[in-house]
Amino acid sequence: MAVVINDTCINCAACIDECPVEAIVDEDDNPTGEEYYYVYPDKCVECVDHFDSPACAEACPTEDCITWDMPFTADHKSYFCEGENYLGEKAYVCENADAEMPMRDDISLEDRQAHRSVVED
Template sequence: MALLINDLCINCDVCAPACPNEAIRMGETIYEILASRCTECVGHFDEPQCVEVCPVECIDPDPDHPETREALLEKSLRLAGERA
């Protein structure tokens, strides 16, 4: 499933550059993760990089966007094709 950033976010700017899919953008008050681009780093890394670098642990699974590992890999391949 995609990830989401909760209101504990301190806008430290470390998550966005860590995302290989450019899924993290500054929202109105905190960073936001675009579910359409989030693959939990499947196809790139073993663990979501935003979660790895977040100093306040404000990134959670997004219950509104459940996806299997296979679906995340398919999305990752599609996104890679868009960047090529």
């Protein structure tokens, strides 16, 4: 993954409309069962080669709703396959966990682990 949508999401669809790879689904299709939008970790490309920063976060009207997450790479397979954040779709994510999705190298692992906001004030 690259970004994650948290429970402050107001389900407005601004992020869905901006995602160039259709990695975001609404609350009805959220595989975790949560009632807010969801970013598929094996589809998100952090808008690398599309925009200067993740378009979903730029479009989101809710402050700190979209945060950095660990990159979807083989090095972080256990994060996605064993972590509680992905229990609702563990089998699906683990099937695709060897994929190497593009990521922004300038975002530190510390910022990703801390789920820092993509859009900083």
